[in-house]
Amino acid sequence: xxxxxxxTRREFLKTSATAVxxxxxxxxxxxRFAHAAGSDVLRVGLIGxxxxxxxxxxxxxxxxxxxxxxxxSDIFVDRVRNARDYIRNELTRSGRADAVQVPDANxxxxxxxxxxxxxxxxxxxxxxxxxxxxxxxxxxxxxxxxVFVEKPHGIDPYGVKMMQRACDLAKxxxxxxxxxxxxxYHPGYAETVQRVQDGxxxxxxxxxxxxxxxxxxxxxxxxxxxxxxxxxxxxxHFRWLSGDDVPQSLVHNMDRASWAMRNAxxxxxxxxxxxxxxxxxxxxxxxxxxxxxYEFPNGVRVYAFCRTTTGCYDEDSSLIFxxxxxxxxxxxxxxxxxxxxxxxxxxxxxxxxxYQIEHDRLFAGIRSGQPVNNGDYLARxxxxxxxxxISCYTGKEVAWEQINASDFCYAPKPEDCHDGMEPPTKxxxxxxxxxxxxxxxxxx
Numbered sequence: 001x002x003x004x005x006x007x008t009r010r011e012f013l014k015t016s017a018t019a020v021x022x023x024x025x026x027x028x029x030x031x032r033f034a035h036a037a038g039s040d041v042l043r044v045g046l047i048g049x050x051x052x053x054x055x056x057x058x059x060x061x062x063x064x065x066x067x068x069x070x071x072x073s074d075i076f077v078d079r080v081r082n083a084r085d086y087i088r089n090e091l092t093r094s095g096r097a098d099a100v101q102v103p104d105a106n107x108x109x110x111x112x113x114x115x116x117x118x119x120x121x122x123x124x125x126x127x128x129x130x131x132x133x134x135x136x137x138x139x140x141x142x143x144x145x146x147v148f149v150e151k152p153h154g155i156d157p158y159g160v161k162m163m164q165r166a167c168d169l170a171k172x173x174x175x176x177x178x179x180x181x182x183x184x185y186h187p188g189y190a191e192t193v194q195r196v197q198d199g200x201x202x203x204x205x206x207x208x209x210x211x212x213x214x215x216x217x218x219x220x221x222x223x224x225x226x227x228x229x230x231x232x233x234x235x236x237h238f239r240w241l242s243g244d245d246v247p248q249s250l251v252h253n254m255d256r257a258s259w260a261m262r263n264a265x266x267x268x269x270x271x272x273x274x275x276x277x278x279x280x281x282x283x284x285x286x287x288x289x290x291x292x293x294y295e296f297p298n299g300v301r302v303y304a305f306c307r308t309t310t311g312c313y314d315e316d317s318s319l320i321f322x323x324x325x326x327x328x329x330x331x332x333x334x335x336x337x338x339x340x341x342x343x344x345x346x347x348x349x350x351x352x353x354x355y356q357i358e359h360d361r362l363f364a365g366i367r368s369g370q371p372v373n374n375g376d377y378l379a380r381x382x383x384x385x386x387x388x389x390i391s392c393y394t395g396k397e398v399a400w401e402q403i404n405a406s407d408f409c410y411a412p413k414p415e416d417c418h419d420g421m422e423p424p425t426k427x428x429x430x431x432x433x434x435x436x437x438x439x440x441x442x443x444x
Contacts, residue, residue, distance in 0.1 A: 042067045042366065045121030047114045047136050048128025049074035049083035052150055056125045056180075057083065058090045059356050060148065061099045064363035068099055071106040071120040073113035074128070075232045080107040110419045118143050123366070127180065129232065129241040130155050130248065134162035135414040141170045141177065146366055148359065150180035152251045153382040155243025157444070158409035160383045167375025176371035178362040179378035181255045182354035185361065188332035188342040189256065189354075196260050200338045201322030204261060209253035209304040210315040211245075215278055215288070216308060228423045237284030238433075240410040240424050244286045246271075246389035247382060249306045254294075254388075255381035256318045256329050257302050263377060266294040266302070266384060268399040273392030275435055277309055285425050285433035292388035304388065395438030406444040 044067050046057045061067045069087060072080045084107070088100040108116045114136045118124055124140045126133055127150035137149045147170070154160035170177040183189050196204070217236045225233065235241040242248055258264055271292040278288035288309050294302040318329040325336015332342035344352045351357075365372040387403040411424050427433050 040066050042363065043070045043120065043122045044068065045071040045073075045117035045124045046083065047073055047117050047124055047126045049076075049079040050128065052180075053125055053127035054083040054086050055355070056127055056148060056150070056359070058087045059359040060123065060125055060363070061087065061091055061096065062094070062356065063359040064367070065096075066367075067123075067363065068101050070101055071108065071117045072102055073108040073110075073117045075109060075111070075229070077107060077109045080109065111417050112419075115139065118145055121145060123148070123176075123362070126150060129235040130243055131159065131241050131410070132414050132417075134159040134166060137177065138162055138166040138169070141166050141173065141175055144173065144175065146176040146362065146371065148178045148180070148362055149378075151378075151382070152243060152247040152385065153179065153378045154386065155239075155241075155247055156386060156409050157383070157403055157406040159414065160379050160386060161407070163382070164375065164379040167373060167379060170371075171373050171375065174371055175373075176362050176365050177374060177378075178358050178372050179374040180358070181252060181374070181378060181381060182358055183252055183256050183329075184259065184374070184377070185354040185357040187352060187357075188344065189329055191342050192327055192329050192332050192334065193256070193260050195334060195338075195340065196320055196322070196327050197262060200325065200334050200340065201320065201327050201336055202324030203298075204300050204320060204322050206300060206321050207257045207260070207302040208317070208319040208321070209250060209257055209302060210317045210319075211249040211253055211306040212313060212315045213249075213308060214310045214314070215283065216249075218282055220282065227426065228421060231284070231423050231425075234282070234284065237282070237286050238423075238425065239284075239286050239436075240412075242286070243386070243410070244290075244389050244393075245306045245308055246273075246290050246292060246304075246392065247385040249308075250290070250292070250304050250388065251382055251385045253304060253306075253318055254302070254384045255377065257294075257304075257320075258381055258384060259377070260320055260327075260329070261296060261300065263380065264296050264300075265380060265400055266296050266387070268397055269294045269388050269391050270397045271388050271391035272395075272438075274438065279432060281427060281431040281433065285435050287392065287435065290389070290392045292391060294384070294388065390443050393436040393438065394441050394443055398444070402444065408444045 044060050074080045084102050091099050118140050123146040125148045130152050134154050140147050153163045231238045273287040273290040275288050289307040292304045320327040327334045334340045387398045391398045
């Protein structure tokens with residue numbers, strides 16, 4: 001998880017071109033590549049059947065005409081069936097309903113169901129509780145499968161290090177592993193960052209990152225659910241499953257900030273966080289606001305804010321301030337001595353949709369024999385947010401060396417989770433769940 005020492009413009013343009021442009025599959029002979037017992041088909045499996053992976057499954061099938069969806073797993077069988085139906089309907093519009101080939105026998109449920117999906121597939125898409133992303137990615141790579149894995153890529157040092165091992169092994173085995181940190185696949189963001197690196201705003205002085213919004217994924221508790229099922233059904237609101245909002249949300253922002261500084265890592269950080277108004281049991285045991293100040297080399301500071309409260313000001317932005325101007329990465333705009341705004345080269349939304357492009361690149365890399373491996377940044381950017389989250393929870397300053405030397409894990413370890421287990425947190429007498437207390441809670 002070291003920073004890149006230097007990236008030349010030639011090197012950046014070479015890598016960003018492969019990251020943000022979809023290689024046309026029409027020019028690739030599918031017969032050159034054997035999959036699924038000698039056929040040209042790439043069998044796709046989904047580990048997780050919530051909204052994000054349902055979308056990823058449809059995008060994977062649209063990325064390559066030789067793909068077939070063959071297996072889906074989740075904790076809940078109704079989610080599996082709903083995902084299957086949604087993707088089939090989505091592919092029917094493009095005349096590819098036959099791309100969904102998931103019989104009931106391949107609708108798997110339970111904590112260990114991911115193993116059955118891996119066994120049935122050539123490529124797996126992983127988007128479920130982030131606690132399990134590293135474990136399931138590593139298992140897939142060990143089995144010789146290509147992987148798309150949603151962010152965050154771990155919720156604690158233990159998990160992030162496991163994810164790094166998965167990326168390193170994928171490189172050894174020449175397997176693809178593509179990250180859901182989709183900013184790197186947005187052509188407008190890529191050109192904006194390149195111009196910043198080329199000096200369009202002078203030297204970077206400071207960066208402001210915001211992800212302020214209402215609570216995400218709030219659901220009422222359905223009758224009959226066990227405590228474990230309830231927490232899994234609303235996993236974003238339990239830190240042992242999601243890691244809370246700095247890794248969940250600010251990981252996109254901090255990935256962009258690190259990217260703009262040539263993949264630099266912070267020296268240290270300090271954070272503030274807590275719960276102000278989102279305290280009912282449906283909000284679990286996570287904080288509803290966080291502020292993290294990261295100190296990077298050369299005195300650059302990044303001020304990062306995220307909030308999940310209703311009735312408040314919302315903003316989603318990445319603002320870079322330099323000695324000669326400023327860049328708004330998400331607006332793809334530069335102001336100051338240089339005035340510039342990105343315009344897409346195509347009116348085709350497919351060509352500028354980073355969620356689709358990341359799958360286009362994954363499958364084009366598989367077909368060409370040059371698999372994409374995003375391991376150079378996915379673990380590093382995630383660890384930056386993990387150190388910020390732990391600083392908010394403990395109230396302590398956290399150094400980069402300190403977080404990388406830690407093996408802290410939110411118990412239980414992902415490999416120890418199983419069906420019917422007792423969840424590690426329980427509601428108190430008033431129905432609310434205990435939360436960390438900055439200044440008292442210890443983690444690393």
